[in-house]
Amino acid sequence: MLALNILHVKKMAPLILASGSPRRHELLSQLGYAFDVCVPNIDESVYAAEQAQCYVSRLAYEKACVIVKKYPKHLVLAADTCLSIQSEIIGKPMSKQHAFDIWQKLSGQYHDVYTGICVIQEGIVRQNVVKTQVKFAILSEQDMEEYWATQEPIGKAGAYAIQGIAAKYIPEIIGSYTNVVGLPLYETDQLLQQTIKALN
Template identity: 60%
Template structure:
């Protein structure tokens, strides 16, 4: 088995990847996450996943690298992590009572090949009162999370339903990641 590196410091991605029964190491690359002018969310998450994988491969050229990036899209806008409490409240106000889209770009790469995909899940977010927003913000959970919520945490109570991959919303679509990894390992062995 080749040396596998997860290009992420996200505890959620680490937990998810562990579910595949893999032995892996962690190395979180420093990659510019700025959105390019006119970039769609699909292109954005795939580009970032590929950039992260390539950054790790530059340091560990003999590894198989798994990289991912997850973002939300609502009303044609990419919604990232909240920059402040006010920003989180604005995100929740927009998402309240609405469906939004969650996209993850996943890249599995070696020095000789790079395979990637984008996974899409639709998420319904129930309407939140100002008091609920205050209470949720006070938990600390929304900080550092795309869309200012964690479906696997306290925010599960705000999400009546999803259409698509649950693990995608958490941050690493497991089925697609396993498929990419299988394709890369077949060619590495």
């Protein structure tokens, strides 16, 4: 309630979350912001030799730009998340076998989760990339079969959801938990507040 009052006093422009992710919607709601959702349509292909942190930063910016063109008077927030292990960007599983291939790479290893966040309003652009290290347990074939059967991995970067059943396979994280879910709340709020103050 306090956050809402502060934002009202600062006459914040209407906020749009440029994402169709239910997880990002839930996370942003935790911060107390009122917002609309508009899903951008962009090419999410990885450039040759592109590093994970550059990839998520670029996509977050491109998503925000698409929406701010439609709503130039709004405050637009966009984000993109990916996993990386040994410099390889890990995306969403395209099939059961692809998910198993991903888990075999993650099994017993640390991997990095990057989220790029971008806020744009009235020509002001603020960006950040947040990194979290995640340790995965050693997964057996049975573990993989059982987890795939839940259908939770479908559509998830890295073929898992830390806020769901996959939590039992993750003994350690170093950094922001909400970053792994899809939107680092502390850093997101900082970017939004900086932009709001600059325009008031």
